[in-house]
Amino acid sequence: DARVTQTPRDKVTEMGQEVTMRCQPILGHNTVFWYRQTMMQGLELLAYFRNRAPLDDSGMPKDRFSAEMPDATLATLKIQPSEPRDSAVYFCASGLTGPVGNTEAFFGQGTRLTVV
């Protein structure tokens, strides 16, 4: 089965450390999303890419977060330095967007980040 793969599944780190989360989108998908889920804020869109180009990262704190797609098989989300308020589940999703923009998103299992 084609699926979105995220690593690591769980990450516990100390405040101030760099955190890198990785995502392998489904082969052939041209759109990649990064979301953060917390009880208080729900699902927040952090960034997304179309054909590896960043389209919108307005939901991402620019001073500490960065998102990249070094190639079509890898998307990364980095936090440097990490803070306790970054603790959340981070989801990557990919999809195939056609001319009319109907993107069905396929989600990975998420990375549960805990910053202590």
Place this chain on the structure above:
Amino acid sequence: SQQGEEDPQALSIQEGENATMNCSYKTSINNLQWYRQNSGRGLVHLILIRSNEREKHSGRLRVTLDTSKKSSSLLITASRAADTASYFCATVLIQGAQKLVFGQGTRLTINP
């Protein structure tokens, strides 16, 4: 800020009953989608309805869309215990780069 808002935030019903969840949104959309999330898992796409459609069915799911009221509903008929999950609506806006924005979700509990 969230584009979509689900109502109710939580719903508990008996197995076999129908469950209805609602979603309201603020700006014009290209399409609206419903997703399901089991505890501790990623979201799973259920159904997509385009802005020019009013109703869509998929198995026990029925989705309606009223663009004049900027609202959608998801009906699950003959609910089962396995339907227990959180349900989210997501909108793709007409304006901008067609990003997928989620609401806060409805937590549905089906009691056996």
